[in-house]
Amino acid sequence: MKLLPRALLDELAAQAAANPRARAHYNIHAGPADLVQRFVVVARAESYFRPHRHASRSELALLLRGRAEVLTFDDHGQVTARYGVGEGTDGMAYETPQNVWHTVLPGPAGCAFLEVKQGPYDPATAAEFAAWAPAEGSATVPQFLAWLRRAQPGDAPSA
Numbered sequence: 001m002k003l004l005p006r007a008l009l010d011e012l013a014a015q016a017a018a019n020p021r022a023r024a025h026y027n028i029h030a031g032p033a034d035l036v037q038r039f040v041v042v043a044r045a046e047s048y049f050r051p052h053r054h055a056s057r058s059e060l061a062l063l064l065r066g067r068a069e070v071l072t073f074d075d076h077g078q079v080t081a082r083y084g085v086g087e088g089t090d091g092m093a094y095e096t097p098q099n100v101w102h103t104v105l106p107g108p109a110g111c112a113f114l115e116v117k118q119g120p121y122d123p124a125t126a127a128e129f130a131a132w133a134p135a136e137g138s139a140t141v142p143q144f145l146a147w148l149r150r151a152q153p154g155d156a157p158s159a
Contacts, residue, residue, distance in 0.1 A: 026040045040112065043104070044110045054126070055099060055125065059095070060094075066111035069082060
């Protein structure tokens with residue numbers, strides 16, 4: 001039996017504070033070959049999850065702490081929906097179907113979530129990143145994040 005202590009979230013928050021990506025994760029599953037991938041992610045408010053999609057699997061995330069906004073997009077980057085999940089919302093979890101472009105925006109105090117998806121993990125096919133969104137580390141990420149924070153259904157990123 002594995003028990004995950006509540007203190008794990010604080011430990012991951014400290015790791016996220018020291019990580020340039022502003023997030024940290026803890027794998028519950030034994031390794032990449034496991035047929036069910038389960039992990040806890042703690043993300044600070046400034047963490048950037050580049051919009052992406054999963055061609056062959058869905059993903060489920062249960063908010064453990066904080067709040068997040070989940071945005072979905074069409075193939076051109078136009079926002080199709082925006083969902084609040086976690087503290088202060090009616091939602092406690094979200095499931096993203098396969099082939100749906102999406103991103104997660106941690107709330108002002110950050111967030112922690114348990115993510116579950118089908119394995120095994122293959123980095124070559126795990127996610128397809130949106131060409132219309134900047135890569136992590138790009139100088140345009142802060143501007144794009146600011147746009148994501150205010151974007152509503154029907155909005156599209158500027159070229």
